[in-house]
Amino acid sequence: MGDPLDPDAGAGAQPERGGWRATLVLRWAERLAACSPDLVEVSDVELKHALAELADELAEALQDPSRAAESGRIVGERLVELRATGPGSLQCTLELIRDTVVGESGVGAVGHLLELLTSIAAGYSAADRERAEVQQRTTAQLLLRADRERRASDARFREVFTSTPIGVAICDLKGRFTEVNPALADILRHREADLLEMSIHDLFHPEEAAYLNAAYAELAEGGPGQRLRERRRLLRADGEQAWTYLAVSLLRGAEGEPRHIVTMVEDISDLYLLQERIQYQALHDAMTGLANRQYFRTRLEAAQGNFPPDGMLTLYHLGLDGFELINDGLGYETGDKVIRAVAHRLEQLVENEEALVARFGGTEFAILISESPHTPAIPEFAALINEELSEPIYIGRHGIATSASIGVVRRRVAEADPANMMWAADVALRRAEIAGARQWALFDPDIAPDERTEAQLAAIMPGALELGEFQVCYRPVMALDTGALISVEAQLRWDPPDHGALGHRKCLQLAERSGVTLSLRDWLLREAWGQVGLWHRSGYRTCFLVELSENQVRDPDLVALVRSVLEDGDLDPSWMHLAVPTRVVMEASEELLENLRLLRGLGTRVMLHSFAGSAPELRALRRIPVDGVRLAEELVDLVHGCVDPDDPAVRAVRQLAPLMHDSGVKICTGEVADEQQERHWVDAGCDFAVGPRYGEPVTAWDAQALLRKFGAAKPPHEHDHESEGDVV
CATH class of the missing domain: 3.30.70.270 (Reverse transcriptase/Diguanylate cyclase domain)
Structure with a gap:
């Protein structure tokens, strides 16, 4: 049966360990074998199987953030159990996991991956320290036995003393060295002969000296249970600091009196630097170092x-x-x-x-x-x-x-x-x-407070759309020359908890911040088109108008959406009127203009809203034919504020109307509140109007009463011969 971790293996291959996990295991085994001499006792197949299990553990942790700490601990401890503890073993492990997971698996949750890597380092460190402490205890026991039975066990003591990778020093109660082993000399980069001329106090880092001097003095007094187990800095021969784990014990004589102090030193500088690097990366931007x-x-x-x-x-x-x-x-x-x-x-x-x-x-x-x-x-x-x-x-x-x-x-x-x-x-x-x-x-x-409220509303908007908290309301669009209802405008309304009702424009503004602007548009068009179909089947002939936001119009899928909505009903497309922002047409790419032409090609009516009548806007009308325009709110407010009918603003609108009519474009104004304002717009040559004078937005049920009131009801037998709705 082939190696289950070999990507080229035959029937024995395990597909669940393919992809990035198989890559990780092969590279991992190769790197560990190169930097961990003690791995010679583990066969290549055994090592790969063990690493494959760890790769599976990593994969589960990456899928479930709550497992990161536990899985990291398991991986770190298992590496120590395998005796993959050579120089650089932990660092190469963390770098391989990071590079493989980010580079090949596509995982992008950096915080999650960082937590996992930190847990691996912590698990490795704890297990390695426990192993070292076991070895230290064994060494201490041997040293104690050697001190009591020196002549009987001198050979064994010497073997342990000279061969252990942990630095060992025996000093008198004043700290002067009596014996040091080769490992201590290697760790501190001193010659053994030089160390024997020094005291333990000469090796303390200046910032650690006061504490360690006091600790050793207290230990030398021989109190019961005296020992020291701490991470402290020592000085190397070249003046550099070495991060070490110190285990210090008191040796007593045959009569129990204090005789010597044994200091065991484990070099953890590489692990400390690695932890510092991980900590730095967690707190700094990788690109800039800020x-x-x-x-x-x-x-x-x-x-x-x-x-x-x-x-x-x-x-x-x-x-x-x-x-x-x-x-x-x-x-x-x-x-x-x-x-x-x-x-x-x-x-x-x-x-x-x-x-x-x-x-x-x-x-x-x-x-x-x-x-x-x-x-x-x-x-x-x-x-x-x-x-x-x-x-x-x-x-x-x-x-x-x-x-x-x-x-x-x-x-x-x-x-x-x-x-x-x-x-x-x-x-x-x-x-x-x-x-x-x-x-x-x-x-x-x-x-x-208003800013915070808006942020809160934008944050909960996706959930509100999912839970059906939005409504479509309708208000009449009236013909100024006849006073007849010629369309209804579909508008969004949302009543969030502990907040007043929000209208169409506010809903669109919040949707842009929350990221649901397209979903909200799709729902609105389908809801309104379905309602118009119900009204038609009940004998109420009307079209509907809806204002779209800039991003809703710029969406490349708008044409596909409208086509899908039209296919869901049995009405003529001309009953759907879409108002797009004037600025979109002024700044539109050729692709967007083509989409607007396609919308008209489907049979829908297209108009512009927020139209101020400026020269650039009039030039923009040449780029795409539209059926009508809705005047900008600022222009409407300006006219409504004019008492004199010969005011320049009113005259400008009067001059605009013939120009638009000559191009076959009709004009709609908004927010007409009373008869006087209505007269302004009739005299100015506008075609249609909306506003409080004709009715506020109401639900579909109440809108049916409006249709009845304004004469939109037609006998069922006339439906097939009725002309299409006029454009607004």
Whole structure:
């Protein structure tokens, strides 16, 4: 039967251990065999089978985050049981698991993988220490027996003393060495003869000396149960520090009196450095070396204890503007170089301040400054940041400059709650980004509750859609010349718990933040189209209009969705009217314009909303024929605020209407509240209107009463001959 771990094996192969696990086992076995001499006692087949079981354990832990700590401990302990404890065994194991899992299995949960690697190192260290302690106890017992029965067991003592890999030193009660073994000389890089001229106190690291001198003095006094088991630093011959695990015991004479002190030294420098590296990687950004979000928050928490309570902390949260242009235009490798250059420049900017620079991920950075008398004011420092970033970064033949939007929060140290401060800076950054590139905004506590409420609503919106908490409401669209209802506008409404009802525009805005904008659009179109079909079958002939957001229109699958919705019903497509943002058409790619043409080709009616009548907007109408436009709210409010019918704003709208009509485009206005406003729009030449004068949005059941009220009901036998709904 073939080796079950060999990817080329025949019928004996185990498919569940294929892929990245098989690759890991083969490389693992090869590396361990090269760096662990004690593995000669384990056959190659036995080793691969053992490692395959560990690979399975790793795979289960990667699928189940709750198993990471236990699985890591099992893997670490098993390596020690296999005696894979040679120099570099643990490091190569962690690097192989990291590279194989990330590179070949596609696992992307870095925090989960880091927890698993840390658990493996901890399990390995604990098991290896336990093994060493067992060996130390054995060695100590042999030393004690050798001291009592020196003449009978001298040969055995010497063998253990000279061959053990653990450093051993016997000194008198004042710390002067009487015997040292070769392992201690190797660990501390001294000659044995030199060590015998020294005392144990000469080997203590300066920062450890006071504690260890006191501990040895107490041990020499001979109190019961005296021993020392600790991780401490010693000095090597070249002055470098060595991290060691010390096991110190008192040797007594035949009468029980204190005679000597035995010190056993295990070199754990490599393990310590490896743990330090893992800890560093957990707290720093891999690309830039800056502190990451977790470490930044830890330092922010520490600031409350390290700085005076009345001191001031300022947090700058930066988001690089338009960075996707660099990635898309010059490639991600160039983008990474720019990110590293930005990190370096931000560090240089604060090198004379008590400050910390961090990268939160992507294109977001943060700077925390403990203010001093020479610290620049917030407006000045925000300008300095963008001044620094505006200097071109030369990569190859290209000089690349960038800028940042900046959110700022300033608090007294005593009031600097880390979580709240980081949230406040993020809120301020989002406000700065809305204002445009290279802007900064100071956190405003007066609008913070609204910001938090919006964030909470956006967070729960996906669940609300899944649970059916949304409604489709309808309001009449009226013909101004006849007063007849010619369509109903389908709008979203959501009544979240402990909050007032949210209308269509607010729902679309929140959907953009929550990521459900397309799902919400799909549900709305299917729901409204199905309701119109019910009304038609009940004798109420009407079309429906729905306003779409920019991202809902830019979706490449919009045409496929509309086609699918139309196929679900038996109505003519002309009963569906879709209003798209004017700005989309003004900025549209040829692909998007083609999709809009395809929508009209399906038979649906397409109109523009938020239309202000500017020259660029009129030129945009030439790019794609539309059936109508809805005037922008700002323009409508301007006209409604005009008392004089000859006001320039009213005259401008009057001039707009003939121009649009000559192109076959009809005009709809919004939010008409009374008869006077209605007269304004009739005189201005508008065709349709919506607003409180004709009715607020209502549920489908109440909308049926509106259809009845405005004469939309038709006898069933006339349905097949009725003309299609007029366009709004």
